[in-house]
Amino acid sequence: MTATMNRLWRLAARPVGLIRESDFTWCQEPLPAPVEGQVLIRNIYLSLDPGNRGWLREGKSYMPPVAVGEVMRGITIGRVEQSLHPDFKMGDLVQGILGWQEYALSDGTGLTLLTEDPSLPITAYFGVLGFIGLTAYFGLLFVGKPQAGETLVVSAGAGAVGSLVGQIGKIKGCRVVGIAGSDEKCRWLTEELGFEGAINYKKDSLPSSLEKNCPQGVDIYFDNVGGEILDALLAIINVNARIVVCGTLAQANATEPVPGPYNFRAILTQRAKLQGFIFTDFLEHTMEAMNDLKNWLDQGNLRYRVDVVSGLEQAPKAINKLFDGSNKGKLIIKISDL
């Protein structure tokens, strides 16, 4: 390793609305040196996820917000370059919340050792074999509790989580309908992933296309977006419907208070259950989840796409692809070579 400098993005100001590059400062700082019990990691890939926007927002959440001046929080995969930690050695591939930076120090907290599987690209650890896969698996199976023959609708259906949710739903025997933002994404869902239906919410009328695609109503709605789409779903849920609240993309960049669903009363009249979750709520089931996901992947039942943008300096711009819907699959920044 010959680098002596670290390049990184620090939060300059809380974004208002969509993230702008000027909300961050691109810094060059001396490379930190690990002390006893620490490792120095060179980041290779950075995961960009809708939830990152929430980390920039003040208020009670599952994690404190990123403070102004701090390195932007982000999940990365990296290579151990120096280790003064007994559990990690030079060359190990690890995943952790290591931030928008080229190099990171870690005391091992939250650091996961990854296995390099020659049959799989490393980016799979940001997808089906990582927190994305666990989010889809736990949310659908532990919160949504699908039964064969039920109708499952998933919004952001062509997204990293949504596309897995739909495919797991199909494995469990559900009729699956995805909601996505382009005809190309809709075709991918029905033609490649085998969803029974796909709705382009930017073009189709939601109420009528939901009705057409869900002749038996909706038993499970896996909600990545909230907003008007949730409202349209509430209007057609069946008795005992489960609504899995995984994300609120529709209000991610809101600058004004956003009303909840107008059809809220359907939760009462249809005796629906609406439940928020984060994959870490079910971590004790990680082994069984990973086993299932790996098996389904090996059997060809789970497909995914990755959308890799090169260069850490692109991160603040690239993250908005998640919100304008221009990403095709899991959005990843490539920071350095393997």
Next chain:
Amino acid sequence: MTATMNRLWRLAARPVGLIRESDFTWCQEPLPAPVEGQVLIRNIYLSLDPGNRGWLREGKSYMPPVAVGEVMRGITIGRVEQSLHPDFKMGDLVQGILGWQEYALSDGTGLTLLTEDPSLPITAYFGVLGFIGLTAYFGLLFVGKPQAGETLVVSAGAGAVGSLVGQIGKIKGCRVVGIAGSDEKCRWLTEELGFEGAINYKKDSLPSSLEKNCPQGVDIYFDNVGGEILDALLAIINVNARIVVCGTLAQANATEPVPGPYNFRAILTQRAKLQGFIFTDFLEHTMEAMNDLKNWLDQGNLRYRVDVVSGLEQAPKAINKLFDGSNKGKLIIKISDL
């Protein structure tokens, strides 16, 4: 029985906003005669409940709406006057959905035989020993799942359901805070029912009084109202909070679409569960519920108030007491003598 005429309220037009007397027609009609398999019942008490307003609304719900021209739907307690049904005899006391009328025919469907207990007023069957008690019991215990030491907040806390919910919460070891619409009701909750706190939502600032009364946050919110109060609760729920959706009083008479909670995102960040229910969802547990409720009542752990208005002709006016908060306890119309 000497009556030859029946007096009753038929729905004349769907109410817009608050119910007006002109939304109903006061009719005098010949007394119907039972045929084989039917009973004729003289109604004694009519239960008026917030849910009645929902029965007048078009749209998907747990029951079809009352049709214009139909006798207004209502739960009553009555006395069998004539029986051509093997399961019922003259003089039996029964409860059923027998409508806003002095006399009703029934083929026995949904008709429950009541036991006349000299130690209890018959109106208890509209309260702790009826669907009100079951609603409080099932909603709190089966949906809310309280643990000792948790904080329970209940809105419409001095109402028929809410006051029982709080008392059952206390039996289960919760810290209980009620929200009600007058100082008199709040005093009743804290001084008579032993709630740890009570908030007058018409006078107190909700955010600050919730914070003061719930120093450990809120684990269970039993929601009878929705609207702004739900929003204020979402702002302070703990991780894994349960929100029991029992009613939407705040929007009962709305004429415009009502937005859902602005703090909807808290469902995600706090991994909360929000679940609608109707007591009939748990009917298989009625025996155990009734046993517990009767025991708690006998032990003096459950108190209730009834607000009896005399005369069926008062029903359309009296029902609005539920929405302006002027009722004190379970609202009942007395139609005839025991």
